[in-house]
Amino acid sequence: MNIVETIWIHGVAVKPEYNDNINKSSYKGWGSNFLCENGKDNWFHVALSTPVIINGARPKLSKIYLLFSTEHGGIGEINIRSIHLYDGKHKVRSLDSLNLSGDHSSAIDATNTIALTPPITIQSGLGISIGVSVPIGIGPSSSFPVKFATIGAEFSE
Amino acid sequence: MPSEQETEKYVRKAAIAGCTIMSEGNYMLCDWMFGGGCDKAIEKLFSSLPDSWKAAGKTDYWVVAQPIFDMMQKIWSDSHELVDQTWDETRKQLGMSSAASPASSYLDDWLTREGWMESAEITAGEFLELPEFLASSLKKKIALTPEKGPWAWHSSKWPEVCDSDCVNLFHKMLAYLYGKYRVERIADGVENTLKYITATLSNTEYSLDLGLIAKAVWVHGHALEAETPEQLTKTDVKGWGGRFHGEKDALNWFHAALTMPSTLGNQNLRLSKVFVLFKTEKSNPQYFSALIKHIHIYDGAHKIISLDNLSLSGDHDEHLDAQNCHFLYPFPSIKTGLGISIGVHFLSSNTSISFSSIGADFITAKN
Numbered sequence: 001m002n003i004v005e006t007i008w009i010h011g012v013a014v015k016p017e018y019n020d021n022i023n024k025s026s027y028k029g030w031g032s033n034f035l036c037e038n039g040k041d042n043w044f045h046v047a048l049s050t051p052v053i054i055n056g057a058r059p060k061l062s063k064i065y066l067l068f069s070t071e072h073g074g075i076g077e078i079n080i081r082s083i084h085l086y087d088g089k090h091k092v093r094s095l096d097s098l099n100l101s102g103d104h105s106s107a108i109d110a111t112n113t114i115a116l117t118p119p120i121t122i123q124s125g126l127g128i129s130i131g132v133s134v135p136i137g138i139g140p141s142s143s144f145p146v147k148f149a150t151i152g153a154e155f156s157e
Numbered sequence: 158m159p160s161e162q163e164t165e166k167y168v169r170k171a172a173i174a175g176c177t178i179m180s181e182g183n184y185m186l187c188d189w190m191f192g193g194g195c196d197k198a199i200e201k202l203f204s205s206l207p208d209s210w211k212a213a214g215k216t217d218y219w220v221v222a223q224p225i226f227d228m229m230q231k232i233w234s235d236s237h238e239l240v241d242q243t244w245d246e247t248r249k250q251l252g253m254s255s256a257a258s259p260a261s262s263y264l265d266d267w268l269t270r271e272g273w274m275e276s277a278e279i280t281a282g283e284f285l286e287l288p289e290f291l292a293s294s295l296k297k298k299i300a301l302t303p304e305k306g307p308w309a310w311h312s313s314k315w316p317e318v319c320d321s322d323c324v325n326l327f328h329k330m331l332a333y334l335y336g337k338y339r340v341e342r343i344a345d346g347v348e349n350t351l352k353y354i355t356a357t358l359s360n361t362e363y364s365l366d367l368g369l370i371a372k373a374v375w376v377h378g379h380a381l382e383a384e385t386p387e388q389l390t391k392t393d394v395k396g397w398g399g400r401f402h403g404e405k406d407a408l409n410w411f412h413a414a415l416t417m418p419s420t421l422g423n424q425n426l427r428l429s430k431v432f433v434l435f436k437t438e439k440s441n442p443q444y445f446s447a448l449i450k451h452i453h454i455y456d457g458a459h460k461i462i463s464l465d466n467l468s469l470s471g472d473h474d475e476h477l478d479a480q481n482c483h484f485l486y487p488f489p490s491i492k493t494g495l496g497i498s499i500g501v502h503f504l505s506s507n508t509s510i511s512f513s514s515i516g517a518d519f520i521t522a523k524n
Contacts, residue, residue: 015379045377045379045394045396047377047378047380049417050377051374052516053370053371054421084396088397088398089475090475091397122375124432125376125514127378127379
């Protein structure tokens with residue numbers, strides 16, 4: 001399968017769905033950092049400028065990359081539970097029960113690379129929605145950080 | 158290279174010649190374009206129907222509609238043949254070598270974006286030549302139902318046993334609906350395609366090969382940013398898109414940025430279409446909806462196209478249709494970042510607009 005185009009977007013483009021469940025959002029040169037509230041799961045969304053036609057042909061989305069990091073919060077660890085892929089309004093793939101955690105923000109590795117089998121033909125804008133599971137920590141002010149450095153998508157023939 | 162005027166002369170001649178040599182089903186389209194327009198064409202269509210279809214008796218309306226349906230399908234396919242044949246013949250007359258025709262692709266594009274799939278309905282009471290066969294028939298209606306296809310229709314319950322006046326009325330209403338909302342659009346589309354052929358073959362500055370989309374770029378709807386967030390009562394960022402609830406009477410702008418190529422290989426690209434997939438909602442049916450009033454296209458800081466006086470509302474967030482596709486003839490080149498700005502007027506409180514996706518098509522410029 002020949003790669004036609006790989007697109008990336010910086011982590012500062014990530015938006016949380018439930019702002020009320022974020023204790024602090026930081027946007028930095030290296031990406032975004034969200035301090036998630038104790039026990040409050042959340043979703044994060046990012047849109048990639050999507051090449052749906054190249055020279056008259058429609059490439060297929062074959063791989064996505066999610067360079068992120070999570071940190072241990074004392075009693076448990078925040079983790080990425082789900083990644084859902086949207087083609088405009090339509091959910092075209094659900095990846096659940098993932099439980100991804102740790103520091104995978106600086107280089108591509110097996111954890112932050114997700115091959116899509118079969119690959120998906122995308123007709124409009126690609127949206128990547130990231131479901132984060134936040135454990136119940138100790139104390140009311142506990143926060144669990146999740147950081148996004150960059151998100152990518154690979155399109156193949 | 159022939160002048161635009163000379164080219165147009167050949168294009169018109171080829172199109173009229175195409176009408177005379179094509180099947181008789183095409184007379185309606187040609188009459189529309191080169192003859193007496195809507196009324197004459199419909200009258201001709203109706204008079205061509207065999208009398209047996211207009212006879213009184215037990216009536217299956219799907220069966221009696223079939224000849225009109227077949228004729229419309231023929232007009233549709235003939236219109237494509239007509240523009241491709243005009244392309245070929247004009248090139249020949251101008252001494253050009255043959256080349257694959259982009260004309261029918263252009264016609265398809267034009268129709269899709271100019272209301273080809275609009276719905277419409279007509280009731281017997283508003284139809285001018287209503288026979289006096291039944292007072293209750295005043296409310297009988299026939300509607301085009303484009304969600305099932307461009308020629309699909311649905312009617313209220315008509316009498317099972319129908320006299321000849323009743324059958325005649327049914328036929329005339331269906332012919333009128335097809336004529337007004339489908340054939341008239343095809344005729345406009347063919348007319349615009351002839352202009353496109355003229356512009357292309359005379360090598361004007363808009364000379365483009367529209368046959369191939371060189372690149373299409375889209376961005377998801379939750380990437381849009383509101384210009385005046387303080388005039389929003391709520392913003393939702395969801396997997397399916399972004400939803401904005403506006404204050405009553407506020408005109409707010411929503412901006413999307415597309416990462417786009419200015420060249421592809423060593424070819425320059427031009428922007429041919431933009432797509433704004435949206436849905437307006439209101440909490441109370443009596444409220445006025447939110448309306449998209451403006452779509453402005455920016456090349457960096459420079460506004461290059463303004464689509465104003467729009468009134469777009471409804472459910473257009475899943476599939477391409479005439480409300481969410483915008484053809485940008487004459488196709489501008491974009492030299493820096495492409496910005497799409499959407500002006501939305503929130504006419505009532507508790508109204509919202511959702512964006513599921515924003516896109517743009519680019520074509521290759523010949524010159």
